[in-house]
Amino acid sequence: MTPLIELKHVYRHFEVNRQRLPVLQDINLSIAANEIVCLVGESGCGKTTTGKILAGLLGPSSGEVLIEGRPRASYTGREAALLRRALQIVHQDPFASINPAHTIGQILGFPLQRHGMVRSRAELRRRIWELLTLVDLTPPGDIVNKFPHQLSGGQRQRVSIARVLTVNPRLIVADEAVSMVDVSIRIGILKMLHRLREQLNLSIVFITHDLALAKYFAWDGRIAVMYLGRIVEIGRTPDVIAHPAHPYTRALLAAVPEADPELTRHKQHLELRSEDIPRLTEIPPGCAFHPRCPFFVPGVCDTRVPPLEPPPDYNQLAACIPLVETGRLIPYTERVNPDGR
């Protein structure tokens, strides 16, 4: 089955002060219809740029974006307009992503009217009502004439989801969509996104830095872990969470606090060799993670760029040469100091 959207060898760089920042390097990612994919990684790793390329707000510097098997550039005229609407993005900050100058009714009405999706005023009002009910903003009559500043953060995020739904998208990129929302409201919004995915046959790309959230949200989907512009591990969520392959994923998972204090205290902690994230202008040669990697193998990790390959005994793909070639990882400290002294 052709995937809904596919990134092939996508590179993207930005020019900042005449310096070239390689934000994305060789990203390969395909998203099927009705699938959930989580992009996980620390800030600056290129999650948001990937999301914007998926949503069509940015183009790749090189590489291909295929939509239903066809390059994006081959969509022209009416097709391009429909494509534009099929791929949507929900922003992180619900206080910045909604124009404060319009009422909620207007915000939802603009795209509906612009794209001729309603024929009369009654139909417009009916559709706005439906959309507000769909995102659990009830009673809709309470919301429709309010201004964004009169709503809470969670309500605003629901409004921005409803706004995206006005144009009947196929794919929604949720860029840290709940990280600015109160913790108590997050689950409600995530459940709603799940329900919408089933009701409306959506694909969702969920971008987050919070692995616990990714685990909850994408349990029946896939997780892609990103580090400094590359995907370092990708696979079905239960596989990645239960048996993390790449050292970076292991470190991330080890850092997730558990609700049980006993568990957290006795959880095996994975010590990184360095806390500093390298700058994008000085990405280390070979595997970008090697200066921090607790399983660093000198001569291998700092010379060869690891491809995404299936390691033995794992169901997912990981970009780690020692793991793929030998099937196991030996801590660097043991390697340089085998007696443990």
Place this chain on the structure above:
Amino acid sequence: MIGFEIGASLAGLVIGIVCGLVPLVFGIRMGQLRAGVLGFLACAGSGFLCGFLGGLPMIVLSTAVVISYAYVNKQDPFTSLLRIEDVNFEETRGEFFLRQMAALGNAARASWQALVRNKAGFLGFCGLVFFILLTTVGPLFVPLETSPQMDRRAPGARTLFQGPSQEYPLGLDWQGRSVLSHIVHGGGALIATAIVAGLIATAIGVVLGSLAALLGGWPDQLLSVLANFILTIPQFPLLLVLASTLSLNSNLALAFLFASLNWPSLMRAVRAQVLSLRERDYIEAAFALDLGLWHIITREVFPNMVSYVAVNLIFSIRAAMYGIVGLVVLGLVPIREPDWGVMIFLGRQQGALFNPNAVSMLLSPILAIALFQLSLVLFSRSLEEIFNPRLRTGL
């Protein structure tokens, strides 16, 4: 054109009263008698001041306020608990009209509350109202004295200059004419010219600034270089040269002259604002929703810029006024009485600087100009709040 002129007139009063019937009738029909009567008075007043120009907009505004008091939203929380099948989404033209008017009225009321809340801003507003009334209604009550009044010379005095007295509250000028009459008659043209100059400069600044920010690339660089070039020229000496070579016979020409020098600072301010607004998430969302460039400029960017532009408009008016008065005081603009600037110019020429009796003749226009400017600056403080959409509440 009768009616379309600034300045109080009896015909305007009639127009205003006729206009005022609309909110009055709405007020009576909707059981909002107090709001209706207030609307009637507002219409009559603005019609009296500006004829149709004031009366017609005031009909809309005051009627909207009246409706907003009486409006009950059909989709209130109680009815909206219904299931979707039970909600009637049909809306007659009349209901739609009422809803729109109520929203407008609500916005007007919120703006008024914002204005009253800020004390300094409200003081400035009162000052502006005072000066507008002084220069429009005032001439109806204070006749203009143009010819010299030799018979007013005080016994034993060498000049006709006089300090304030009961008969002449602001004293007499060098020809024995009442200073008050010149203050009342001499501000209108000056204020109007400054406002027109400010409006033109703002219009140029907003259009060019938005273009520069949105287009980027070489248009941006070209416009920025041009603006910087004009900004680096010392403005007042350039004005002096221009004013002495051009013949500035009409106020409109004067306004254009000032606008052509004032727009660069405004353009740079607007450019910076648009550059910042352009990067907002909701603009990106609008692009993703394919709402179109025109919609994005007029409905997404501009509403968030209004307060900023309004404040800059005020400062532009202020600068134009100082510039005009400066030119007049230096005698570089054809002398036309009555005018606040001309009063200072002639007073200085006729030796008012050395005559204690002439203090009020010199100080009156200076104070009038200074107070008007102060009112403008104070008012600009609350402008930001008036146009701030965050202070609005829905129906």
